[in-house]
Amino acid sequence: MSRPASTWPRIIVHADMDAFYAAIEQHDRPELRGKPLLIGGDSPRSVVTTASYEARPFGVGSAMSMVVAKRKCPQALIIPPRMHRYAEVSRQIMEVFDTFSPRVEALSLDEAFLDMTGAERLFGTPLDMAAAIKWAVRERTGLCVSVGVAASKYVAKVASDVRKPDGLCVVEPQDTLNFLHPLPISRLWGVGKRGEEQLRALGLATIADVAAADPTWLRGVLGSMGDHIYRLAQGDDPRPVVPDREAQSIGAENTLDEDVRGAAAIRPHLMHAADRIAWRLRRGSLAAGGVRVKLKTNRFALHTRQVALRPPSQNAGDLLDAALALLEHFDLREPMRLVGLAAFDLRDLAAPVQGELFGQGKRQKQQQLDAALDKLRERFGKGTVKRGSDV
Ligand code: TTP
Ligand code: MG
Numbered sequence: 001m002s003r004p005a006s007t008w009p010r011i012i013v014h015a016d017m018d019a020f021y022a023a024i025e026q027h028d029r030p031e032l033r034g035k036p037l038l039i040g041g042d043s044p045r046s047v048v049t050t051a052s053y054e055a056r057p058f059g060v061g062s063a064m065s066m067v068v069a070k071r072k073c074p075q076a077l078i079i080p081p082r083m084h085r086y087a088e089v090s091r092q093i094m095e096v097f098d099t100f101s102p103r104v105e106a107l108s109l110d111e112a113f114l115d116m117t118g119a120e121r122l123f124g125t126p127l128d129m130a131a132a133i134k135w136a137v138r139e140r141t142g143l144c145v146s147v148g149v150a151a152s153k154y155v156a157k158v159a160s161d162v163r164k165p166d167g168l169c170v171v172e173p174q175d176t177l178n179f180l181h182p183l184p185i186s187r188l189w190g191v192g193k194r195g196e197e198q199l200r201a202l203g204l205a206t207i208a209d210v211a212a213a214d215p216t217w218l219r220g221v222l223g224s225m226g227d228h229i230y231r232l233a234q235g236d237d238p239r240p241v242v243p244d245r246e247a248q249s250i251g252a253e254n255t256l257d258e259d260v261r262g263a264a265a266i267r268p269h270l271m272h273a274a275d276r277i278a279w280r281l282r283r284g285s286l287a288a289g290g291v292r293v294k295l296k297t298n299r300f301a302l303h304t305r306q307v308a309l310r311p312p313s314q315n316a317g318d319l320l321d322a323a324l325a326l327l328e329h330f331d332l333r334e335p336m337r338l339v340g341l342a343a344f345d346l347r348d349l350a351a352p353v354q355g356e357l358f359g360q361g362k363r364q365k366q367q368q369l370d371a372a373l374d375k376l377r378e379r380f381g382k383g384t385v386k387r388g389s390d391v
Contacts (some may be wrong), residue, residue, distance in 0.1 A: 008173055011126050011149065012241060013114040014156035015097065015133055018144045020110035022052035024089055025079050027142050036076040040066050043069035045337075049081055053165055087250075087280055089141055096136045100129070105241045106248055110237045111160075113153055115241035134168060151176065154189050154237035175237035181208035188229045195225060208235045249292070250278040253340025255335050259298045261335045263327050266295070270323045271316075273341035278316035279374055281343060287312035289345030291322040295330055296338035305329045312347050316370055319343060 017023065021039040026032045036055035040048045046066040051073075058073035069168035070076065087312070090109040097104045101125070103115035116129055123129045137145045146167035147280040148159025155176055160171040162183075171179045184206055185191060185199045202221060204210050210218070218226035231237065252273035260266055281288060292306035305326045309318060325340050 006105035008117070008126065008151055010151050011116040011119065011129070012098075012151065012153050012156040013116055013129060013133065014148045014150075014153070014160040015112055015114065015137070015145050016147075016157075016160045016164075017093065017094075017110035017137075018146055019050055019052050020089075020143075021050045021081060021086055022055075022079075022145050023143050024086055025082075026052065028085070028296075032077065032079070036073055037079055038066065038069050038073070038076045039079050039081050040069075041080060042066060042078050043257055045257065047255070051076070081355070083252075083276075084280065084283065087283070089143070092141050093137055093143075094165070096140050097133070099136070100133055103241045103242055103243050113241045116149075127168075130168050130170060152237035153239050153241065154232050155180065155235055158183070158187055168319075170263050177211070180233065180235055181206065181211060183207050185210060185229075190225070190228060195222075198222065199229075235372065249342045249344035250277050250280050250286070250288070250346065251292075251294075251340060253294060253338060253342075255338045256336070259335035259337050260339070262332055263324075265387065266327060266332070266336060266339055267324065269339040270341055271320055273339070274316045274320040274323060275373070276325065277341060277343050278314055278319055278370055281314040281346075282370065282374060286346045286348060287314045287349055288319065288343030290343070291319055291326070292342040292344060293323050293326045294338070294340035294342070295336045296340075297334040298337045299334070300337075301334075303330055306344070308345070309343075312345070314370075347380075 022037045037052040038048050039050045040046050048064045048069045052061045055073050055076045058071040059222045060073050101114040105113045126149040130149050144166050146160045146164045148156045148169045150156040151173040152169040159171050165272050215230045289312040290308045294304045296302050
């Protein structure tokens with residue numbers, strides 16, 4: 001018996017883990033299950049990275065200040081993040097996704113697009129695909145992922161979110177507009193808080209309102225954003241799924257307890273970040289082809305500078321050298337409240353190019369030192385090991 005010809009021009013899956021960091025903590029520590037958790041630091045400047053679903057009814061969520069979140073949900077337990085563990089689970093889910101499609105685009109640690117066009121013979125209908133992915137992620141990690149399937153990235157992304165947690169939502173191509181149009185404009189991709197206010201001021205509240213608006217008028221009042229959201233509101237999003245390791249990055253940043261001013265004061269924070277990033281690169285068998293420094297002034301102005309790293313490296317020393325060179329391209333007169341470093345253009349060292357990445361001599365010594373530091377960290381915990389020059 002043959003299947004009816006597919007009515008799907010493309011089959012795009014978006015998968016996004018539920019309350020990712022919090023769910024991992026609840027998985028690893030059963031005593032935390034069913035409890036409201038706030039994952040984040042507990043200093044006056046800390047922010048919540050994620051709130052468990054038990055905490056969310058109290059109006060707390062990602063990016064909220066920890067102080068405010070504690071006030072809204074005083075019974076919540078505050079759990080310091082364990083980034084290396086989250087990165088490990090992230091790699092596991094990405095490996096699971098890789099078994100479903102050769103075209104996987106990771107958007108962050110906990111979410112990815114999969115292009116599953118043409119995979120019906122292997123996996124069945126789009127609904128079968130979504131169910132299989134959910135099952136495989138649970139099997140591998142014990143965690144729950146919400147999945148949306150649609151004919152475009154945008155609609156798939158909305159679909160994965162509308163039934164969270166433990167969501168599964170398939171939007172058949174012919175139902176795309178029925179699905180989108182009742183939704184509020186905040187569901188339009190790329191419309192921030194300001195854009196939302198602007199649209200509301202223009203009398204546009206739902207995606208249907210945007211779809212029915214005159215596109216020329218929209219472009220007139222909103223510029224290129226007008227074009228963009230008009231197309232989304234028609235369900236029109238031709239962007240391909242791009243399997244790009246290059247687009248991923250590994251970052252470490254800290255909002256500081258006290259502002260710092262000048263290169264000498266910033267340096268130890270970069271050093272610490274470089275160590276952490278190098279550690280994560282090595283755990284993932286990755287090398288960075290570029291380094292980005294991010295500084296936020298005490299008046300919240302954000303500045304970034306980046307540079308390519310040749311040859312790519314997973315050494316803390318190389319990352320740090322590049323970061324320090326970048327510092328010279330910033331205006332460092334203002335006090336900084338946040339110092340961040342990120343490695344991007346990530347190369348997979350599991351592929352057999354490792355030999356040519358690392359020369360002899362100093363670099364090799366550096367690698368041995370980094371590896372020794374990793375071992376100590378794993379034995380005694382992350383905060384214990386610092387380079388002499390850190391102290
Ligand atoms: P999200 O997928 O946005 O959120 P979530 O997985 O916690 O919850 P859900 O998807 O069920 O709504 O982000 C994934 C992880 O990324 C999150 O667990 C913590 C981290 N994160 C931050 O560190 N800061 C942030 O501002 C956000 C939004 C997420
Ligand atoms: Mg998530």
